[in-house]
Amino acid sequence: MAYGKQWQTVMEDGTVVTRSNTWSPPGSHPVGYGVKVVTKDGELIRIEGDDDNPITTGRVNAMNLALREYTYAPERIIYPMKRAYEDRGKDKWVRTTWDEALDTICEKVRYYQENYGPESIVCFGGTGREACIFYYALTFSVLQSPNCCYTQSGWSCYGPRCSISDYVLGAGYPELDYAGHLPGSYDDPRYTLSKWVVVWGKEPLPSNGDGFFGHCLVDMMKRGTKIISIDPRITWVGSRNGNINLQVRPQTDTALALGLMNLMFESGEYDHEFAENWIYGLDEIKARAAEYPVEKVSEITTVPVEDIKRVAHIIGTERPIGWAWGLAFDQNKNGVQLSQAFIVLAALAGSIDRPGGLTLGPPSALLGKWRMEQRGAMDDEVWSKRIGAAAWPGLSTGMATTQPDETLNTMETDEPYALKMGWFNSSNFLTPTCSAQPKRWHKALQKLEFVVVQDITMTPTAMAVGDYFLPMSTWAEHNGIVLTHYGRNTVFMGPMNKALTVGETKSDVEICLMFGQRLNPSWWPWYKPADGKSLDLAALETAVEDFYSDQLKELGFDWKGFQELGLYQPGAHGFEYEKYEKGLLRFDGQPGFNTITGQIEAYSILYESWGEDPLPYYEEPNYSPISKPDFAGQYPLITTSGSRRYSSFHSEHRQVPSLRQIDPWPWVQINPETAKEYGITDGDWVEVYNMFGEARFKAEITPIIKPGILNCAHGWWFPEQDGEEPNLFGVWKSNFNSLVPHFNVGKLGFGAPYKGVMCNARRVRSLDQD
Amino acid sequence: MADQKYALLVDYTFFSGNHAAEIACKEELGLPLDQFGIKEVQVGPFKKGEGNDGDDWEWFYLPCPTSIFSDHWGTNGDKAGQRPLAVQVEESASLYYGTVEEMQAKMAEFDRPMVLFQL
Numbered sequence: 049m050a051y052g053k054q055w056q057t058v059m060e061d062g063t064v065v066t067r068s069n070t071w072s073p074p075g076s077h078p079v080g081y082g083v084k085v086v087t088k089d090g091e092l093i094r095i096e097g098d099d100d101n102p103i104t105t106g107r108v109n110a111m112n113l114a115l116r117e118y119t120y121a122p123e124r125i126i127y128p129m130k131r132a133y134e135d136r137g138k139d140k141w142v143r144t145t146w147d148e149a150l151d152t153i154c155e156k157v158r159y160y161q162e163n164y165g166p167e168s169i170v171c172f173g174g175t176g177r178e179a180c181i182f183y184y185a186l187t188f189s190v191l192q193s194p195n196c197c198y199t200q201s202g203w204s205c206y207g208p209r210c211s212i213s214d215y216v217l218g219a220g221y222p223e224l225d226y227a228g229h230l231p232g233s234y235d236d237p238r239y240t241l242s243k244w245v246v247v248w249g250k251e252p253l254p255s256n257g258d259g260f261f262g263h264c265l266v267d268m269m270k271r272g273t274k275i276i277s278i279d280p281r282i283t284w285v286g287s288r289n290g291n292i293n294l295q296v297r298p299q300t301d302t303a304l305a306l307g308l309m310n311l312m313f314e315s316g317e318y319d320h321e322f323a324e325n326w327i328y329g330l331d332e333i334k335a336r337a338a339e340y341p342v343e344k345v346s347e348i349t350t351v352p353v354e355d356i357k358r359v360a361h362i363i364g365t366e367r368p369i370g371w372a373w374g375l376a377f378d379q380n381k382n383g384v385q386l387s388q389a390f391i392v393l394a395a396l397a398g399s400i401d402r403p404g405g406l407t408l409g410p411p412s413a414l415l416g417k418w419r420m421e422q423r424g425a426m427d428d429e430v431w432s433k434r435i436g437a438a439a440w441p442g443l444s445t446g447m448a449t450t451q452p453d454e455t456l457n458t459m460e461t462d463e464p465y466a467l468k469m470g471w472f473n474s475s476n477f478l479t480p481t482c483s484a485q486p487k488r489w490h491k492a493l494q495k496l497e498f499v500v501v502q503d504i505t506m507t508p509t510a511m512a513v514g515d516y517f518l519p520m521s522t523w524a525e526h527n528g529i530v531l532t533h534y535g536r537n538t539v540f541m542g543p544m545n546k547a548l549t550v551g552e553t554k555s556d557v558e559i560c561l562m563f564g565q566r567l568n569p570s571w572w573p574w575y576k577p578a579d580g581k582s583l584d585l586a587a588l589e590t591a592v593e594d595f596y597s598d599q600l601k602e603l604g605f606d607w608k609g610f611q612e613l614g615l616y617q618p619g620a621h622g623f624e625y626e627k628y629e630k631g632l633l634r635f636d637g638q639p640g641f642n643t644i645t646g647q648i649e650a651y652s653i654l655y656e657s658w659g660e661d662p663l664p665y666y667e668e669p670n671y672s673p674i675s676k677p678d679f680a681g682q683y684p685l686i687t688t689s690g691s692r693r694y695s696s697f698h699s700e701h702r703q704v705p706s707l708r709q710i711d712p713w714p715w716v717q718i719n720p721e722t723a724k725e726y727g728i729t730d731g732d733w734v735e736v737y738n739m740f741g742e743a744r745f746k747a748e749i750t751p752i753i754k755p756g757i758l759n760c761a762h763g764w765w766f767p768e769q770d771g772e773e774p775n776l777f778g779v780w781k782s783n784f785n786s787l788v789p790h791f792n793v794g795k796l797g798f799g800a801p802y803k804g805v806m807c808n809a810r811r812v813r814s815l816d817q818d
Numbered sequence: 819m820a821d822q823k824y825a826l827l828v829d830y831t832f833f834s835g836n837h838a839a840e841i842a843c844k845e846e847l848g849l850p851l852d853q854f855g856i857k858e859v860q861v862g863p864f865k866k867g868e869g870n871d872g873d874d875w876e877w878f879y880l881p882c883p884t885s886i887f888s889d890h891w892g893t894n895g896d897k898a899g900q901r902p903l904a905v906q907v908e909e910s911a912s913l914y915y916g917t918v919e920e921m922q923a924k925m926a927e928f929d930r931p932m933v934l935f936q937l
Contacts, residue, residue, distance in 0.1 A: 107906075110838045269832065286875075694837045706851060752863050
């Protein structure tokens, strides 16, 4: 039923309806589904949609609708817990208090800071979640360590696309223009519907990557948009009438990008005016693209010549062309070149910062900017000790974190120094979510003398190495702000409004405020407990509001005003297209892009300075039967991974009954021809293996993937199984990331082959039996 | 006067199989795990043409209202005439609910295949 736009309503029967926007935990990207949280007597009754949200218009995804189950799941941890160091791996957790946890943890932090330097503390952050704002702050200004780590080999998720956008385009993340920033949505007079959208290495309907509400593609298709889907699979979107599929061999996308570009240069079908005014290195990129004639590209990618030509003609001549680029750009050793080539293609199609094309924001803004500024809490000497920063400038310039692979090396070798304390902020990376070779990480993590885990449920990672467990509140249990793209292109921003309290759980910002007040009060002045020390819930609530009021000042709001506003869309506050023409992208106020040359760098000055080819090029993936012919007999197949489903966010939601019912077991997609060859029938258990490891899945026989290519599920563990070592909730049984090599990354330190490694497969009896 | 009939209309070309309607019914009706108010069924994907375009593939989902759904939202149901949560939240915005007459009129607005479930 409809409840109106006010942020909270109390009904006659005592039911309370709180208007909110979702984020995490439990996990999701910052999509901000507009919802109504219905509670009674402090209990969550259900989640409903908010009809007045201009983007989601009442729609809510399955995971958020199942929040009640998640909230009251017996596995959920709702009080602070601790465990003796010698009991790691055993289910011997005991309840403690926040005051005790604060005392002990702060004492440990100070001990490591004083005896080994603040750099001996490493903080691991999880992907997509609200933690993506706060794990930087927790590391830099609370713990005052430079070692903030996202453990995915080659930082292969979103970070590379953002960094390349910053280097090549001088802007934040370019997102498909789905009119999300405009209050009038698709009917806003400033908007033009994309005639075609190129959906490349992305399946946004289940994934909602980076805060892009994926079902906008359906809204756009209903209005007449057609899709060009570039993916090793046929996707549901790609299989709608009128759409085109380029079913590319995994990891060969860069060849396809250069091939498309070459055809556009050859035919002259591109936006000449834009290219000549705004692309730096146009002649050089033409010459480079000429090295990729369509026949050669067809052979590399296995995409028919005619289809490549057809798409090049559409991109070159139809307007406007929208673009949605995905994780496949990051999970590729050759991905830096792919991202660069993609930006050039979008520029040639006249899509940059134009209606129905790609929107642009600054490289970091609002909370996204605040999180980066937290590094100022350390002096240069400490900051210079950031792991891998000096060796990998092409990564450490764009990202404020460590180089992930280098971090594992440091933990294994204690070079250049030993890490002593760890803090997991919403990361369960022993489960196949991000880290490659998780068994190596598991062993290395054991060396940490003291480990704090911040999470919502007991995970394999927490069970393996945690000493303290700090329980987190869901998005319905705390106040906060959701903003798309973590401030790198804020399509909209909305309040998360607290609707209920469960146990003694706390949010990311509350944990930062509590520990910051103890460890670094000059950077964390908001929380003022009555006695200066003991947990003071009223003071904490005030601190959260004051913190967000300070963050909102630049937009002219305070927290309460923002709550009442309900949703902030830049289109109502001075948003403009074609900012490069108007001097709105560069800090000096001049027209152009915020790059060294002021143009879009098809020839990258920065790449060149870091020893990388300044122009995009294709490189055969180095764990393929083509590049490793000696292993082709043993591992004749290629497997991709990482595609999402509606039932989970990476490793989350496996313990939620109604979601587990949708996808009860880890799956591998296999073409019928390959399945027949291997004697596999639908539903059989299959072990997928290569020179690095093995993992088990149930076979899904499907024609959407080509013969010889597999697609394996990620993020699997079994909450119903024994959680103690060595089983750890079965975390090693279907661990796809065991098959992904460590440190097989591109020259800038970005990109690992999660979406394409050679492998073999065999039928087995079950998850546990050969 | 005959009892009012109600219907669920599905724009199944664009219904994306996102499971939101399934969970919404379980939540709104307090159903146990093994019961459904709406259950999705999948057809395809299979290849029907020579090429590889969308037109060469068949792949769709249907959100099927069960008798549990009809009991609540059909004729004389306790929720008859009220928008089901499933219809509000379904992510591809491809479900419509109303009287049979309203849904027939709605269906006529589309020039593509539709499914009308009389509840």
